Amino acid sequence: MRIIDEQKPLSRASRRQSMSEIGFGRMETYTKLDKLGQGTYATVFKGKSRLTDNLVALKEIRLEHEEGAPCTAIREVSLLKELRHANIVTLHDIVHTERSLTLVFEYLDKDLKQYMDDRGNMLSMNNVKLADFGLARAKSVPTKTYSNEVVTLWYRPPDVLLGSTEYSTQIDMWGVGCIFFEMACGRPLFPGSTVDEELCLIFRVLGCPETPLPVASVSDTLLSRAPRLHQDAISLLTCFLAYEAKARVSASDGMRHIYFKSLGPEVHLLPDVASIFSVPGIQLSPDPSISKSSKNRRLSMLL
Amino acid sequence: PKSGRKLPPNVDDFDQEQTEDLSSVSEYANDIFEYLKSREKNFRICDYMEKQSGINKLMRALLVDWMVEVQENFELNHETLYLSVKIVDLYLSKVIISKDKLQLVGCASLFIACKYDERLPPMIEDFLYVCDDLYSASELTGMEVKILKALDFNLGVPLSYRFLRRYARCSKIQMPLLTLARYIL
Numbered sequence: 001m002r003i004i005d006e007q008k009p010l011s012r013a014s015r016r017q018s019m020s021e022i023g024f025g026r027m028e029t030y031t032k033l034d035k036l037g038q039g040t041y042a043t044v045f046k047g048k049s050r051l052t053d054n055l056v057a058l059k060e061i062r063l064e065h066e067e068g069a070p071c072t073a074i075r076e077v078s079l080l081k082e083l084r085h086a087n088i089v090t091l092h093d094i095v096h097t098e099r100s101l102t103l104v105f106e107y108l109d110k111d112l113k114q115y116m117d118d119r120g121n122m123l124s125m126n127n128v129k130l131a132d133f134g135l136a137r138a139k140s141v142p143t144k145t146y147s148n149e150v151v152t153l154w155y156r157p158p159d160v161l162l163g164s165t166e167y168s169t170q171i172d173m174w175g176v177g178c179i180f181f182e183m184a185c186g187r188p189l190f191p192g193s194t195v196d197e198e199l200c201l202i203f204r205v206l207g208c209p210e211t212p213l214p215v216a217s218v219s220d221t222l223l224s225r226a227p228r229l230h231q232d233a234i235s236l237l238t239c240f241l242a243y244e245a246k247a248r249v250s251a252s253d254g255m256r257h258i259y260f261k262s263l264g265p266e267v268h269l270l271p272d273v274a275s276i277f278s279v280p281g282i283q284l285s286p287d288p289s290i291s292k293s294s295k296n297r298r299l300s301m302l303l
Numbered sequence: 304p305k306s307g308r309k310l311p312p313n314v315d316d317f318d319q320e321q322t323e324d325l326s327s328v329s330e331y332a333n334d335i336f337e338y339l340k341s342r343e344k345n346f347r348i349c350d351y352m353e354k355q356s357g358i359n360k361l362m363r364a365l366l367v368d369w370m371v372e373v374q375e376n377f378e379l380n381h382e383t384l385y386l387s388v389k390i391v392d393l394y395l396s397k398v399i400i401s402k403d404k405l406q407l408v409g410c411a412s413l414f415i416a417c418k419y420d421e422r423l424p425p426m427i428e429d430f431l432y433v434c435d436d437l438y439s440a441s442e443l444t445g446m447e448v449k450i451l452k453a454l455d456f457n458l459g460v461p462l463s464y465r466f467l468r469r470y471a472r473c474s475k476i477q478m479p480l481l482t483l484a485r486y487i488l
Binding site: 169 | 328330331332335336342380382414415418419420422424426427440443444447448451452455456457458459465468469472
């Protein structure tokens with residue numbers, strides 16, 4: 001029997017070939033600069049593309065593990081290859097080497113916290129982008145049951161904290177509410193360090209799941225913690241923070257909430273890849289309700 | 304309907320009836336299937352057997368039978384099986400392999416599909432065991448990387464099985480008919 005050890009590709013897409021001639025898919029194209037961080041399966045470096053001179057983030061994933069390529073890498077790469085959106089980090093290139101895989105991302109110089117803190121010094125029109133899809137997965141219909149050890153504790157909804165594995169898209173809307181509050185106040189809404197503590201912090205604002213507090217009293221509590229939020233904002237926040245997943249507002253309904261009305265109807269027609277700042281009249285501006293002399297001055301990200 | 308889509312006259316909006324059931328993702332189900340449909344063309348499989356010299360259709364059929372057995376053994380989702388067979392076909396349409404590596408390709412494809420979709424993927428040792436220790440761990444992980452590279456990590460393949468399930472649910476067909484359709488698929 002003939003054994004072919006070398007595995008030769010039958011045909012190579014001409015497109016990829018020409019991309020490779022330009023320099024895509026090759027490590028020599030990127031210069032590694034500082035190390036930015038290290039996770040369990042990947043190391044992230046700041047880098048520079050020799051093609052464009054642009055800064056990039058290089059996420060180096062080791063493929064050699066006892067169990068082979070990590071699940072997280074398989075899911076993250078396959079998902080990112082399908083995602084093209086103005087508010088999702090762009091995956092520019094993938095470089096395969098013998099023992100590792102390097103993902104080349106656009107360089108984002110700040111996380112959300114730093115971005116919010118720096119708003120006072122510059123008025124740029126940078127978009128906020130989602131990154132790190134290591135714990136994401138493709139969604140199917142019908143949804144299967146998943147692990148309940150998911151989502152950063154501070155942003156994990158009460159049904160999942162109490163053990164539910166039958167969650168769906170509503171799981172993220174709770175987190176959206178928590179981060180909405182955090183962006184307005186500069187501090188987290190439910191910063192628990194254990195599951196029990198996390199639940200206690202939630203119960204304190206919303207009451208127990210069996211005997212939830214009335215919306216008016218929840219609104220008062222939230223308003224006292226976030227005096228910067230106006231009535232419409234508080235109303236949107238309570239839509240996100242519903243105990244029952246079913247009752248939580250969906251992303252598309254949330255966008256139609258009166259809170260966003262001032263942005264005008266055009267934001268609903270934006271193509272996926274267009275920035276919100278491409279809509280005429282939308283820009284970041286300082287929150288007029290905050291005095292400039294105030295010590296904890298923050299500029300509005302709430303548009 | 305929320306997404307503003309239009310249904311033909313006399314057709315009930317199936318998703319509208321399912322809004323109480325969170326697992327049916329009624330709000331996004333239609334968008335998800337529109338999206339999957341739009342991606343189908345990227346994953347067409349050519350008649351690669353003409354180019355393969357060491358393997359033939361019968362060997363592929365035997366391999367798929369074995370993969371079904373592994374799926375039952377490990378109690379994997381049906382989607383995992385369909386994805387792994389698709390991975391095998393996509394790989395074989397790009398790379399020429401020898402007869403003695405065919406099972407390794409099938410096994411590595413299952414290995415990848417499990418990692419992509421299963422909540423608790425079986426361990427590498429389980430995969431080596433179901434191959435009767437024909438291959439070593441490093442051979443399996445080596446093939447895994449070769450496949451991932453050849454497919455360029457494009458694993459979000461629209462699966463026939465998902466469409467069947469969708470059609471069956473929307474037209475409310477009974478289990479025996481669905482089982483027959485699954486068998487044909």
